[in-house]
Amino acid sequence: MFDHAIDEWLNSDILLTNVVAGSSPAPISEVMSAAKTALPDTSYVSSLRKPRHENTVFMAYVEMQKQSPYYGKRMEVLINPYTAEVTAVREWGHYFTSFIYLLHFTLLLDEYGALFLGFLAILILLNVIIGVYLGWPKSKAAWDWLLARKHRKTPLIGKLRRWHILTGLISLPVFVILILTGISMIFHDQTEAIFDRPQPPKLVVDNDPAQSIAIDSWLPSVKTHWPDAEWMRIGQPTTASPAATITIRKANDPRKTGGSSMLWLHPQTNQVLAEQNYDKLSVRQKTAFWLFPLHSGEALHMPGRLLVFICGLLTTILTIAGGWLWYKRKFRPKRRLT
Template sequence: MIVQELNPVRLRSGAQRPAAAHPAPSARMPPPPRRSWKKIWLRVHLYVGLIGGGLFVLTSLTGSLLVFYKTIDEWLNPEQVIRTVGTDQPLSDIVAGAKTAHPDWSPPDTLIFPLHERDTFHAWFKDPASAPPKVRWHVVAVDPSTARPLSNREWGNFFVSFIYELHQELLLGKPGEIFVGILALFLLLSIGSGLYLWWPSPGKLRRALTFQTDGSLIRKHYDLHKLTGLVGAILLMLLALTGFYLEFPDAVTSVVQWFSPVRETGPEDQPQSEWQAGVPTILPEQAIAIARATFPDARPMWMGLPQHERDSYSVGLRQPEEIRQAGGQTEVWIDQYSGAVLRAQDWREFTGGETFLAWLFPLHNGEAFGLTGRWLILVAGLTPLPLYVTALRMWWLKQDAHRRRRES
């Protein structure tokens, strides 16, 4: 430090201090005025919007479609909805019926239960010819009342699955997931800088919240841009934050663990069955009955079937008032030979950190607040399009005006 390099004798004797150590108040540099900061953030906002705006629009529009992905899929593919409602067949027959679509493959990895009266079971098969990092999945829809397969589709090759891959990874695999996660941070930067630029001076709030119909064409585009941004800012920030978590769950979980414990839930942490030679495995419907006995008020949503001799059944359930509506956060792991409950995860016993993480996906797709929440997220996903169009139009009009002035 400069003070430490000064002569202490001179300082104690009252000699004048060098200006470099303690400048006089009049010599100190004033902080940059707000106008200068606005110029800096205007450039940041402009370049982030121009460079990333198209991708913001792409990911947000695809996200809006995915809010009602199941409804869209059933509308585009009527075979996913059964025509007549009857008595459900045993789960073992449902699994056997699904396996007829892939007789040479292992049993389905996961079985998704129907969400409504006319919905079907969906059995997910892992293609044995594929390998990480790009594992191919096939989804077989099975009629609950007949155990007959209704469709057999490869994930990524039908509309809603294509939209999902485009939204999650831009069809680029793992590098695409990383890119989309970083893109979420740039969206936050764009929203934050836009709010800073909009923030009105004292006494100018009314003008900042109005649309001037008698203004210039640039002014009209600006007013439309700012008002659209204000309407969607909070929800877009929410989507960006939750989207970052979905792309980088381990990074976010590590940060959350600084404040509250979070139990490990990766595949390597799943409890294993105690292998018993010659002992038959329990049936899927028996595993469901055990899980329901563990949580009597819960509704089974999905089950993971054992693929190897040490694997266990895993049953996902949804208890009343759970945040996650389509999947639930309650889970039971069951020994495939003895039927013993190896572990039970009760959402009511989550730590603060686990509860926080459990909220993020339901917030991202809006299901945390039911149908109203889904519609809000859908509308929020539409706002980047007019923001991008008005921004491009303003930029082009200003460039054209500059060109005209130079030529005149």
Template sequence: MSRRATSRPISARELWRDVHLYLGLFVGALLVILGLTGSILVFWIEIDEWLNPELLTVTVPRQENPTQSTVAYQPVDEIVRAAKQAAAPDSKITTVYGARNSTAVYAIYASQTSGDWQRIYVDPYRAQVTGVRSYDADEWVPNYLMDAIFKLHFSLLFGVNGETLVAICALLLLVSLISGLIVWWPTRGQWSKALTIKRGAGPVRFNLDLHKTLSIYFFPILGAVLLSGVSMNLNEAFVWVTQQFSPATRQPQYTLISVPAPGAPSIGVEHVLAIATEHYPEGELNGIYLPGNATGVYVVTQRNVPKLSSYWSERQIAIDQYSGEILDVRAPDRRHSAGETFLDWQWPLHSGQAFDWPGRIVIFLCGLACPVIYITGVIRWLQKRRAKTTANKRQSSLIINKQARGTSR
């Protein structure tokens, strides 16, 4: 007999079970897409370089001076100048990404007034362009594999609206994850049974055990990844909410303002980099974000800064585009609040880069676990539905037989 037929009130555990069931069925399919694409993106740079070595890798020139430990790069201004020559007309350089290792290229981003943009790759030793990737503002699917996977992961190929949709679905998946934890929680202290897969179990029991054990062991990782996904797709709202709990949390650096000086031009990329390295000489160049308008600021980011952090060693330096004054510095040793620490951890946790290779492998495995969790959940639902249908048929048959015997009498 069904729950409604008995008019029995629904318990809190049953309510959470229904929440977990319906969110899992209707939103869980997205978890498969996000999980599989996320696993690929953990190693997207390595995969892209492997697929396109002529575009993304360079040969290190022979060392002419034996006293030098490394071959020097060309000045950043020369690298940017080479990129400008290869850029489409009416282009503006927006970002300069440094080489990730000695055989990698610089990546220069250039945008156009139409909304189209390009990613221009430059050999840093020779200041020569190795190739250009072009993107249309209204393109549905990018022409390049890793970019298409990125867009599918972050927006389901639906642009800005897709980013919002993914963020909302990630929040719903978080609710599904929490409701699953509530339903899973052992009520009689049978922790061993709840945390293991029974040996020699039949297909029904094995499917259930696999679903619950994978879900519970990946619970903290999957929860952190989903939350960090929300932080990236709904960044302004995410920062605002964080500030409500931690008022000392600063606004993002792109909200800072440069003060225009009459007749003073904006200083160049090389000058900005020199200012940053003069004050903070340690670390490798990760990227330089150029001002978006007349009052915008430069932001220089450094990675692998020695003795800064054992988990995520990055520094961000905001610089006035006219005076060269350092306006703000963000780093693990310069945080003003717990909220800033929380925000700074979102991307490193999402990508797994916070813990180097072990972290990336864990995120990779977490992404692979997502389709298994979803499929075993659907199988479990179908098993219970089939069992309920069988039970109802058996009960109906008993009632019919009983009525038939009563009529025969």
């Protein structure tokens, strides 16, 4: 939920810049060039991500050639947006916030860990449904007890049971959304098929060998096509995908840090070859772009992130109270009949 902010706090020396008044951003072409030359044997820049705010850096993810020792690894190049100087090169998954992220959805066991977590999440969802059925108050007296309307002395085990049920019912809507969205991201191929998520177009681009690639003209062309949109990421043309790929965020976009709209430009003429307009997608297709923002809380800005954070704390309370209740029930001394 707060990984980027925490990363900037922990690594301010490489992620934050001292902006001098009146400083102008470096041309995007210089930033892309710095990203591509930061490591030897770089094949191309797969994603150049816009700085989160004026005091932070560009993040460029580069694909390496097969002879590179970094081939197959997710290498991240950090670039000062005003000087186009590389401030650091690091491998995603090897610094703190990315390590926690990787642990969260793979348990550090690659796709096998992700599948394990996916099936575990399905079991947790079934367990939640059973728990709601067992804990839902079925009479006025049960509601009075749950909400402590009648002030009477309750033993600790009774208070734990009350807190367990009340916490579960309060956090239920958010908890179910988090489980379902987590499952959808682990089984992403099936999810994309269910929601008919748009796929990148297969484009044929005729480049003129005598003409250079106009990187600095890409973003003005985007602004001309969609004046009210904000660019978030740039992908270089490749043999497999010969167009320049620009990821766009619009005002109503649930993906605040990524964007759900896209433009594919001719890298030399800046002509728009294809587009993915979030506003024109079906409700079913739009749902696919809500899954991660709902899971992280970013769809609802800071209130959404805080809501997910609080739900995480309530889950901890549920776990402790539920574990104690199980222990007391499992190992409580049996009453002797006289």
